[in-house]
Amino acid sequence: MSGTFVGMPAFPKAAHEAVHNTTLRGNLRHATHTIRGKRAKAVTEVSDWAELREAGKRIKDHTLRHLDRYLVQLEESVTAAGGTVHWAADADEANRIVTYLVKATGESEVVKVKSMATQEIGLNEALEAEGIHAYETDLAELIVQLGKDRPSHILVPAIHRNRGEIRDIFAREMSEWGRPAPEGLTDTPAELAEAARLHLREKFLRAKVGVSGANFMVAETGTLVVVESEGNGRMCLTLPETLISVVGIEKIVPTWQDLEVFLQTLPRSSTAERMNPYTSTWTGTTDEDGPSTFHLVLIDNGRTDTLADEVGRQALRCIRCSACLNVCPVYERAGGHAYGSVYPGPIGAILSPQLRGTASEIDASLPYASSLCGACYEVCPVAIDIPEVLVHLRERVAQGGPATEKGNKVVLKPAKGHAAERAAMRAARWALSHPGALRTGQRLASRTRRLHPRTLPGPGKAWSASRDLPAVPAEPFRDWWQRTNGGRTNGGKQEGTK
Amino acid sequence: MRVALFLTCVNDTLYPDTGRAVVKLLTRLGVDVDFPMGQTCCGQAHYNTGYRHEAEPLARKFSDVFREYEAIVTPSGSCGAMVRELYPRMGERARAEGRGDTLARTLAPVVPKTYELTEFLVDVLGVTDVGAYYPHKVTYHPTCHGLRGLGLGERPRRLLQAVKGLELVELPGAEECCGFGGTFAMKNSDVSAAMGADKVRNAESTGAEVLCAADNSCLMHIGGTMARLRTGMRPVHIAEILASTEEEPLG
Numbered sequence: 022m023s024g025t026f027v028g029m030p031a032f033p034k035a036a037h038e039a040v041h042n043t044t045l046r047g048n049l050r051h052a053t054h055t056i057r058g059k060r061a062k063a064v065t066e067v068s069d070w071a072e073l074r075e076a077g078k079r080i081k082d083h084t085l086r087h088l089d090r091y092l093v094q095l096e097e098s099v100t101a102a103g104g105t106v107h108w109a110a111d112a113d114e115a116n117r118i119v120t121y122l123v124k125a126t127g128e129s130e131v132v133k134v135k136s137m138a139t140q141e142i143g144l145n146e147a148l149e150a151e152g153i154h155a156y157e158t159d160l161a162e163l164i165v166q167l168g169k170d171r172p173s174h175i176l177v178p179a180i181h182r183n184r185g186e187i188r189d190i191f192a193r194e195m196s197e198w199g200r201p202a203p204e205g206l207t208d209t210p211a212e213l214a215e216a217a218r219l220h221l222r223e224k225f226l227r228a229k230v231g232v233s234g235a236n237f238m239v240a241e242t243g244t245l246v247v248v249e250s251e252g253n254g255r256m257c258l259t260l261p262e263t264l265i266s267v268v269g270i271e272k273i274v275p276t277w278q279d280l281e282v283f284l285q286t287l288p289r290s291s292t293a294e295r296m297n298p299y300t301s302t303w304t305g306t307t308d309e310d311g312p313s314t315f316h317l318v319l320i321d322n323g324r325t326d327t328l329a330d331e332v333g334r335q336a337l338r339c340i341r342c343s344a345c346l347n348v349c350p351v352y353e354r355a356g357g358h359a360y361g362s363v364y365p366g367p368i369g370a371i372l373s374p375q376l377r378g379t380a381s382e383i384d385a386s387l388p389y390a391s392s393l394c395g396a397c398y399e400v401c402p403v404a405i406d407i408p409e410v411l412v413h414l415r416e417r418v419a420q421g422g423p424a425t426e427k428g429n430k431v432v433l434k435p436a437k438g439h440a441a442e443r444a445a446m447r448a449a450r451w452a453l454s455h456p457g458a459l460r461t462g463q464r465l466a467s468r469t470r471r472l473h474p475r476t477l478p479g480p481g482k483a484w485s486a487s488r489d490l491p492a493v494p495a496e497p498f499r500d501w502w503q504r505t506n507g508g509r510t511n512g513g514k515q516e517g518t519k
Numbered sequence: 520m521r522v523a524l525f526l527t528c529v530n531d532t533l534y535p536d537t538g539r540a541v542v543k544l545l546t547r548l549g550v551d552v553d554f555p556m557g558q559t560c561c562g563q564a565h566y567n568t569g570y571r572h573e574a575e576p577l578a579r580k581f582s583d584v585f586r587e588y589e590a591i592v593t594p595s596g597s598c599g600a601m602v603r604e605l606y607p608r609m610g611e612r613a614r615a616e617g618r619g620d621t622l623a624r625t626l627a628p629v630v631p632k633t634y635e636l637t638e639f640l641v642d643v644l645g646v647t648d649v650g651a652y653y654p655h656k657v658t659y660h661p662t663c664h665g666l667r668g669l670g671l672g673e674r675p676r677r678l679l680q681a682v683k684g685l686e687l688v689e690l691p692g693a694e695e696c697c698g699f700g701g702t703f704a705m706k707n708s709d710v711s712a713a714m715g716a717d718k719v720r721n722a723e724s725t726g727a728e729v730l731c732a733a734d735n736s737c738l739m740h741i742g743g744t745m746a747r748l749r750t751g752m753r754p755v756h757i758a759e760i761l762a763s764t765e766e767e768p769l770g
């Protein structure tokens with residue numbers, strides 16, 4: 022399996038395999054249900070959760086509305102603190118900048134702390150193409166990288182793997198990349214963690230360049246923030262001589278005080294912890310402490326286009342806590358890979374088709390990868406109404422309409438394959454606008470009911486492959502109502518239609 | 520009180536028993552029920568599949584048909600949520616598209632007057648014991664749009680608990696979606712079926728004879744899965760349980 026997501030099939034096809042893979046479903050079910058229960062408990066401990074959620078939403082909305090101003094302020098503060106800011110409009114530009122910066126150091130290795138932004142732009146592959154090896158240092162990312170796999174969860178990228186699988190990957194692959202796994206490695210968590218620690222420590226101590234993402238960027242001081250649980254992030258941020266942080270422009274907050282809200286809601290929503298174990302902040306450079314060179318690469322890559330959409334822009338509030346994944350019944354069965362993006366689950370289903378557009382098969386199918394049950398909205402700590410955005414994007418896919426692409430207003434054509442559905446919807450709307458037509462249809466169905474199969478041909482086949490259809494009753498309700506005057510007279514015909 | 524029954528197009532066509540049960544129940548509670556013949560569909564399937572513009576005429580029609588009534592009662596959490604949650608949103612979107620206030624103004628009168636059945640019973644009529652009799656072991660599935668869209672909360676359970684002879688057993692994973700989701704069941708049928716099968720297995724584990732919910736669309740999906748998995752359980756709409764009495768028990 023490759024590290025990128027190009028040319029993914031549509032969601033239903035990609036999900037098919039996962040749904041029928043019982044090991045995978047077992048792993049996912051166990052992991053998501055455990056964390057979901059813990060999260061619920063961690064949230065009830067906070068008496069003002071609803072207020073925190075509302076505050077988080079407001080801070081993000083305010084920042085997004087004035088993003089231009091805060092970005093300029095951020096650039097000024099970072100520069101004043103001794104850092105250098107680079108702007109990247111898309112993935113290629115960001116990769117070119119980072120590659121150039123690494124090459125300028127003369128190094129051919131970098132250590133990385135988990136960064137969705139660098140995964141989004143495919144940085145590791147771009148570096149590799151230039152002969153630079155990027156080593157992931159989060160335990161789960163390490164598992165994914167060594168397993169030549171792709172991440173399938175925002176917070177627990179190797180959620181689809183169990184301990185036995187991880188042991189095998191370590192034993193097989195570690196020696197290829199550096200220090201081999203200890204002899205006789207078992208699948209106990211302590212031994213697996215120790216193997217990873219020894220393997221990674223060598224890398225930390227050797228590396229001259231670190232690459233990070235950031236959870237937040239504080240405009241007023243130019244400070245970046247990473248929250249993590251393993252301590253590898255702090256190593257990557259302090260040991261190398263050069264630090265390159267690659268961050269999406271939406272990660273900004275205006276002031277330190279704003280962090281107060283998110284440093285409460287993020288850990289509780291993601292790992293169900295009251296506070297995350299490591300919160301590291303870095304501001305430019307400081308003499309004789311930490312990296313002596315600091316670069317911030319700010320990436321757009323579809324974000325300002327998303328910002329231009331008044332319904333869809335709320336997706337940019339996301340703080341990547343992954344709570345929506347853990348409650349999503351579709352994610353639980355389909356697995357993260359089916360979403361064909363580093364952003365899986367409900368947030369991926371609305372973010373990817375906005376960042377990348379709806380032209381590809383996978384992106385056009387993502388807005389339908391939901392039963393609209395609303396569980397994601399309920400848990401989201403910044404109150405992103407994911408179902409609302411899903412329906413909005415369905416409209417874009419099925420009907421076309423206005424959108425923004427690379428800063429230009431465009432009118433999209435409907436995606437391929439929706440013509441029959443569109444015709445059916447129009448016909449249904451016509452019939453339903455004419456009660457007489459509805460009634461004729463109902464009567465016809467009732468009269469021919471003995472002929473109705475319990476399975477369907479055509480597009481309905483998928484439905485009836487696993488569910489029986491209901492029997493059509495002898496008489497629709499409206500006929501009964503009319504015949505019996507709303508049950509006040511018994512119109513003579515036999516009661517009971519079941 | 521003169522109340523309009525909005526039965527929904529699915530119930531009208533496929534589940535007339537639910538409609539008759541609502542009429543029987545409300546009449547028993549002293550409500551004067553009308554069924555405006557001009558009604559068809561709230562437009563939910565169109566809206567949720569991405570055909571908002573096709574849903575608009577249906578919403579306007581809904582408003583024309585129902586606006587004069589004191590209250591509009593529907594035995595469907597999802598159609599109730601369509602009117603209450605999504606009609607205002609349709610109005611806003613039309614406004615944002617530069618089409619003015621017309622749609623919002625047309626739809627506004629029906630929005631606050633539309634109630635899901637259990638909500639109407641508990642909040643408007645103020646009853647929890649509706650004098651029903653149903654001697655069976657029942658488990659209750661709170662459907663997503665009723666639960667999270669309308670916030671029905673404990674209302675349906677309180678109504679069921681007051682039914683004579685009924686033994687209510689808690690459904691494990693009750694708040695998880697059954698996997699119906701309208702066109703989702705066809706567009707992502709593998710995932711939908713897996714969700715349905717898990718729901719049915721949870722229901723089976725309760726030992727209940729009946730799974731009850733306040734939305735026939737979800738019950739159609741769950742019931743179809745039950746039949747296919749040969750569980751011996753049956754799906755029943757809550758209105759039919761609440762309409763059942765000792766004199767006229769549900770057949």
Ligand code: SF4
Binds near residue numbers: 368
């Ligand atoms: S959408 Fe909300 S719940 Fe999902 S990852 Fe983002 S912040 Fe968390």
